[in-house]
Amino acid sequence: MKRLLPIVFVALLLPGPVLAVSDPSEMLPNPAQEKRAEALGSRLRCLVCQNESIEDSDASLARELRHILREHVAAGESDAEITRWMVARYGGFIRLEPAFNATTAMLWCMPVLALLFGLGIAVWSYRRASRRAAPAPALDAAEQARLDALLRGGSVER
Incomplete structure (x- = not known):
């Protein structure tokens, strides 16, 4: 019980x-x-x-x-x-759910349009940021030698 x-x-x-x-x-x-x-x-x-x-x-x-x-x-x-x-x-x-007609078309389409607009902004921002990112500078001879030593597992002096 x-x-x-x-x-x-x-x-x-x-x-x-x-x-x-x-x-x-x-x-x-x-x-x-x-x-x-x-x-x-x-x-x-x-x-x-x-x-x-x-x-x-x-x-x-x-x-x-x-x-x-x-x-x-x-x-x-x-x-x-x-x-x-x-x-x-x-x-x-x-009507709790408005009919789809010329007057209410924007009401029914707005969620899809907002989603597409948001995706467009995201893609545009991503492309813009990737274009602005500068490539990493190349290693000079001393840095390259130090990297090679680290990769071989040896010790490196500073």
Whole structure:
């Protein structure tokens, strides 16, 4: 029993999936439709919280959006139709992942461009530094003789 207690304690501390659908009347009676509504709602942003999906938020606007979303799912609309309706009504900001179009192309491409820019700077700096590095001067006769003696394992006088 003493071995089980720490495991139970750690399991209670681990976060589990938490959805803000606290009222069972919000849920659709069809489990497949409810699962689809939850998946779609997790891709839509709460306009009050802004960094939470409408499924995770407990704001009143998110509750209303969940209700609207479930009405559309129950009516048999496709995910694309529901998303288009939400974007037309609330703007593109409602999507947690913005669509790739001319307006958002820079947003999607910026990580790759930043990486390429950083690699370009690194290569340029490396080449510039290697060009500036002067070659080591040649050894004079005394230094060469001393080096040869060291390589043969002999002692060297200074």
